[in-house]
Amino acid sequence: MSVTKQPIDFLIYLLLFGSAIFVNKYVLSVLKFTYPTIFQGWQTFVGGILLRVLLSNKCLSVSATELDKPGFISLLPSFLFFSAGIVASSKALANLSVPMFLCLQNSLGAVLYLVDVAPSFRMAGPIPLLACLTTIGTAVSAVLSDIDMTFSDSPYFWMMVNLACMAVQALHSKIADARYTDVDRLYFSYVFSVVVLAPVSLYLEEAFEVLHFPHAMRYDFYAGCLLSGILGLFLNLSSMKVRKQNLFSIVDATGRLFTSVLALATFNDVTSLTVKILIGINLLSGVFVPIPIAHSPEEPDEMMEPLTEGA
Template sequence: MTPTKQPIDFLIYLILFGSTIFVNKYVLSVLNFTYPTIYQGWQTLVGGILLRVLLSNKCLSISATDLDKPGFISLLPSFLFFAAGIVASSKALCNLSVPVFLCLQNTLGAMLYLMEIAPSFRSGSGPLPLLASLVTIGTAVAAVLADIDMTVDALKFSDSAYFWMLVYLACVAVQTLHSKIADARYTDIDRLYFSYVFSVVVLAPASLYLEEAFEVLHFPHAMRYDFYAGCLLSGVLGLFLNLSFMKVRRHKFFAIVDASGRLLTSLLALATFSDVTTVAVKVLVCINLFSAVFVPLPTLKDSDGIDETNEPLKEGV
């Protein structure tokens, strides 16, 4: 990435990130489209078709690698956790405010930093990133505890948005760790495309098994143009967000840009969507979003000895 293009690429990433969150939140919460297998199946179908078109017409700088049997076996865990993660993220965002959702999302990067960077005492890892990681995790946990009634909600936790957020974060974490040992022949774009295809194949019968395919026939906003526009945009924006992420993530300032994007998106969301969280939760979320700006992205060495960020694909929400 040349220095002259960095601000433009970062700006495009920030716009795509915020737009993706807003579109998904609008469809899931405002229109109350609570059918995650249908919604994410549609997203991955649109994204997969569009990505296939881009690859077929040489619009991207690389070509897709064919998926053989050893490659499928190697990438299968990533496919499974990708599909589970995007469904869980939809169920979480549907009932959580955008700031709380992004606050909890920040904990993943902080935990990976503590696991991979801080214990090794690498040069350049000073006390500020370590403190910021601890504050990010601590404020997120405190925000959850302050928002739920442990005496009432403990028994219902498996049905809550926080449970699905936990599932989502666990899926992304496992997907990230699995990327270290997955077949190195496949690029991020390969993995994204095959994850799309796998998700469509899995979520289509899942929607029938869970009867969401039949329940969606009674969705009251099925004939609204904003519903169709939102569903289409969710797939298109999700794909281009991933492509933008792949382009800018190796820049040394990306961690700051990414965390700043969550902060700005949260501030705009407060003015756009209704938020019934308490003042204490809002203060904790605010501290979390600010502290996350100082948390570096975890890195790992590739086969050529080049540092690369080990961030998961940002599909879904």
């Protein structure tokens, strides 16, 4: 990637990140569309079709690899945890403030970094280690200061499920079939999620309950649902492109910080001052936490450029 293109690529990533969070929060919390299997099934349906179009028209610098039986077996854990993770993420974001949601996501990056440098921490500098411990500590403290200790169907429970699924996906990507790029895994995860979430929505009766959704005829509802799928796809593609850059961890953490500040001015937030201070420390310390990189070794850097002949 050209150095001169990095600021533009980072800016695109930040805009996509903030937009995706705000659109999802609006649909889930403001419109109260609390049917995660339907919402995420729709997102993956839109994202899967759009990604298929991009691949078919060679708009990306990678081509799709056919999914054979060994590849399916190798990637199946990733498919399962991807589907479970996005549903849990919707249930968490619907009831958590955006700053708390991003604060807890920050803790996952810190944990993965510590796992990446273990068992010998000599490869890690004191500042990243301190930042990791601060990030994890403040996230735990923020939850304990705000949590309903019954924990019954709590958004924190679903956030834990989401973080666990994301962690397993990140670790599994290191041992998955190397023939498949990140784009391949994303596309097949989309297809798998659509196939799985459709019958699950029927089993949980969400497909019938959604017929009585009071805002079903509002234009902002349709626009939000459509945008959530489009923004989710392009955010994933943008992340694949820029996360290999040295400054990505700083840019990503800064984006979470600014998104949280904007969210405080946009959405209703009843979080106590103590929790807000802990979240602020968490988001600031996240700037100094390096992000472990896990990607396919053959995957090109120029993700969004067209395929060249012979590629």
